[in-house]
Amino acid sequence: MPSPSNYREFPPAPFLAASVECFWTSTEPGASRQPSFHRVLPDRCIDLLFDFMAAGAQRASVIGTMTRPLTFATTGPVDLLGVRFRPGGLSGFLAMDAADLTDSRADLSHYWGRLAQETWNRLGEATTANRVCLLQAALGARARGRPQVDPFVRHCVARIEATSGGLGVGDLERSTGLSLRQLERKFARDLGISPKTFARVVRFKGVAALAGGPHPPDWAGVAGRFGYADQSHLVREFKAFSGRTPENYRAGTHDTP
């Protein structure tokens, strides 16, 4: 019997909305001695993570853009606070190359120095209700005077999301006036993945959203509509990003906990 977990998202205040998708908390009392398993799927975002149950380097981390699922087990209580940046939104808060972080987790103190541990301390001392507010203020202070989301990156991200990942690279070149090489450099720096990979993850997210319906979707039709070569292409990509075929994923979402 998995231990009960509570996951919440909070929208950002307007002054952070251009860079931050949401704040989130996850808590588990961890009363049962059985480990609970979690699978986190690629969501095309970079997160800062504060773990109030952890020690040392695990306390404050940056989780890079994932291109594969992350499965981990927890035993004991869970008390997490995260910031999910919009694609490209990290650049105002961390001076770094996002490509270094793709599919990995780094200690935030590498980028924030002592401020990482100090922020963790202040958040840890606060009540759960105040943590999001405090973190929001801390990020706001840090963002002042720093570069915001690169407008070319923002434009490409918006166009790829509006077409559920079906947009061709040629269209991005035409609409930005930049070459693919230039766009790839910007995406590598701010997102850590190429425009093509970003489009594939956005497409996967769109397909996964369809899996939650009452009837099995017409997967061949979905494959065509989202721009996969065929149904087996859809299944391959879905499995690469989620660890399961679309049907097993559907079955998983409908299981009672």
Add this chain to the structure above:
Amino acid sequence: MTKRLLSSVCLLLIAGAAIASDAVNQTLKPTGTPMNPPSVSLGYVILYVKDVPASLAFYEAAFGLSRRFFNDDNGKAYGELETGAARLGFASLELAKAQLKRDAVTVSLDKAPGFEIALVTPDVPALYARAVKAGATAVSGPETKPWGQTVAYVRDNAGHVVELCTPVP
């Protein structure tokens, strides 16, 4: 001398006029209680679905809406989208059952549910194209009605009927 007289007469007249106009104001002043804003308004439409994150993700992709709130309390999940004064929300079937003490009926694609959600947008053809691209089931494409509204219909990932329409001036 004349000027002073004139000015004092003027003052009297002005004063008189003021007094008179006060009297006029008194009679014109509304005596009833001011109109209250309505005390009942539509706050939320909440759809009961099997998978709240999937519904939220679908609406974000299909209609460009953004998420206001999401909470998953061990399967009792609730999420809300930013849709203006009235919010569109999704509750998991477990949450609905806990509230209603009975199972909720989900929509089925072979019948039309007994309600629709109407999203208002200035560019219906563009939103319709975006929604279909994101996997919405096309029901009817954009058409202009005799009263001037452009409307289109799709079904969302869970089978709910969503109308896309331009604002009525």
